[in-house]
Amino acid sequence: MDIKQREDLIIGRNPVLEALRAGRTIDSVLVASGEKKGTIVQILGKCRERGIVVKEVASSKLDFMCVNQNHQGVVAVCAMSEYAEIEEIFGRAAQRGEDLFVLICDEIEDPHNLGALIRTAEVVGAHGVIIPKRRSASLTFSTAKASAGAVEYIPVCKVSSLVQAIDALKAKGVWVHGADMNGRIWHNADLKGPVAIVIGSEGKGLGALVKKKCDGILSLPVRGQINSLNASVAGGVLMYEVARQRMEADIKG
Numbered sequence: 001m002d003i004k005q006r007e008d009l010i011i012g013r014n015p016v017l018e019a020l021r022a023g024r025t026i027d028s029v030l031v032a033s034g035e036k037k038g039t040i041v042q043i044l045g046k047c048r049e050r051g052i053v054v055k056e057v058a059s060s061k062l063d064f065m066c067v068n069q070n071h072q073g074v075v076a077v078c079a080m081s082e083y084a085e086i087e088e089i090f091g092r093a094a095q096r097g098e099d100l101f102v103l104i105c106d107e108i109e110d111p112h113n114l115g116a117l118i119r120t121a122e123v124v125g126a127h128g129v130i131i132p133k134r135r136s137a138s139l140t141f142s143t144a145k146a147s148a149g150a151v152e153y154i155p156v157c158k159v160s161s162l163v164q165a166i167d168a169l170k171a172k173g174v175w176v177h178g179a180d181m182n183g184r185i186w187h188n189a190d191l192k193g194p195v196a197i198v199i200g201s202e203g204k205g206l207g208a209l210v211k212k213k214c215d216g217i218l219s220l221p222v223r224g225q226i227n228s229l230n231a232s233v234a235g236g237v238l239m240y241e242v243a244r245q246r247m248e249a250d251i252k253g
Contacts, residue, residue: 035073080144084155089128115146116232183217
């Protein structure tokens with residue numbers, strides 16, 4: 001990707017501070033190591049007030065991101081689309097007269113994988129996507145590009161705790177199924193009611209607490225030498241199985 005084409009960066013102390021004051025949707029703020037003086041203090045305070053993730057990085061990384069523009073030790077990474085609340089996802093399902101269908105991404109860190117998952121979720125008719133605030137890709141330029149515009153058409157919620165979000169879904173009758181190598185063969189599970197599919201991170205898979213909260217674990221068989229599928233591919237297979245079962249139920253109904 002040509003870095004000059006990025007549209008999700010706010011560069012420099014005053015622009016970042018004004019964006020924070022204006023309530024701009026910001027995913028994270030990157031601060032050069034050792035920068036803790038002047039307006040940086042105000043920026044850090046605003047981030048704490050709004051619960052925005054702050055990452056300390058090498059100044060050379062900011063140089064690279066900003067193509068050597070004068071970043072003054074701080075860069076804000078903005079969301080390319082507004083985040084939704086979980087209630088909006090339920091409202092979308094109710095508006096369509098459908099059982100809830102939501103995708104949960106457990107620490108998917110590659111923006112291309114997240115974008116591909118969001119794209120598939122929109123295509124199969126899911127009502128929303130839930131991602132965690134930390135240790136996850138977010139709605140940056142790269143994610144939006146990989147989603148092929150799907151971020152404009154499907155609600156994406158960013159939550160502090162996936163475990164709490166899953167509890168909230170289960171309290172409303174949603175069955176939560178995680179993807180893991182050691183689970184039930186995916187096509188043997190009943191996925192026709194209110195359902196959430198959880199896809200784990202590229203390296204570690206499902207987190208232990210998230211996995212414990214799942215009502216069931218779904219597995220995709222592996223026949224070749226590679227022992228796992230790409231996260232977005234696995235998510236695509238499982239989401240299409242939900243869509244297939246729902247279409248089949250509609251036909252029979």
